[in-house]
Amino acid sequence: MPNLKQLIREIPDWPKPGILFYDITTLMKDQAGQAAVIDGLKSSVNADEIDAVIGIEARGFFFAPTVAHSLGKGFIPVRKPKKLPAATESVEYALEYGTDKLEIHKDAIQPGQRILIVDDVLATGGTAAAVAQLVEKLGGKVVALAFVIELDFLSGRDKLGKHRIHSLLHY
Numbered sequence: 261m262p263n264l265k266q267l268i269r270e271i272p273d274w275p276k277p278g279i280l281f282y283d284i285t286t287l288m289k290d291q292a293g294q295a296a297v298i299d300g301l302k303s304s305v306n307a308d309e310i311d312a313v314i315g316i317e318a319r320g321f322f323f324a325p326t327v328a329h330s331l332g333k334g335f336i337p338v339r340k341p342k343k344l345p346a347a348t349e350s351v352e353y354a355l356e357y358g359t360d361k362l363e364i365h366k367d368a369i370q371p372g373q374r375i376l377i378v379d380d381v382l383a384t385g386g387t388a389a390a391v392a393q394l395v396e397k398l399g400g401k402v403v404a405l406a407f408v409i410e411l412d413f414l415s416g417r418d419k420l421g422k423h424r425i426h427s428l429l430h431y
């Protein structure tokens with residue numbers, strides 16, 4: 261089992277002063293590292309518990325389709341505004357300054373479908389909570405959320421209170 265933390269490059273003061281950015285591209289280009297991450301994310305659920313896997317643009321797309329494939333499920337993208345071509349459902353959420361928006365195709369989830377949400381980093385939890393809301397707006401059920409990294413000091417999981425959360429690495 262490779263040491264995953266050693267494979268993640270840490271970039272201080274990016275994209276702005278005071279942020280320590282966890283760069284997972286160095287982990288993903290390492291074959292054993294990538295395999296361990298996909299296996300770890302996959303193990304957050306049993307295949308028979310879910311119907312599909314959601315990835316959040318952009319870095320969630322590095323993982324979610326492969327996790328979906330390895331569980332024998334389909335992949336559903338949640339994207340930034342105006343990227344999806346068919347009818348969408350959207351959710352607005354608060355950032356440090358201002359708001360942001362995420363969208364999903366209205367017909368991507370059928371009522372009652374069970375969903376695993378995948379992203380790279382759980383920071384403040386705003387993004388993940390918004391995506392969980394999107395799933396529920398369409399009548400889906402969030403079975404679990406899986407992250408490569410959780411920044412414990414930001415208490416993001418408090419925003420996801422009732423949901424099951426699996427993080428491979430904690431900082």
Ligand code: AMP
Pocket residue numbers: 279280281282283316319379380381382383384385386387388416
């Ligand atoms: P949040 O909504 O605060 O939980 O932020 C989550 C999103 O921001 C994730 O999709 C990450 O890609 C990104 N993110 C936040 N903080 C970091 C960090 N320190 N290093 C890398 N990505 C981060």
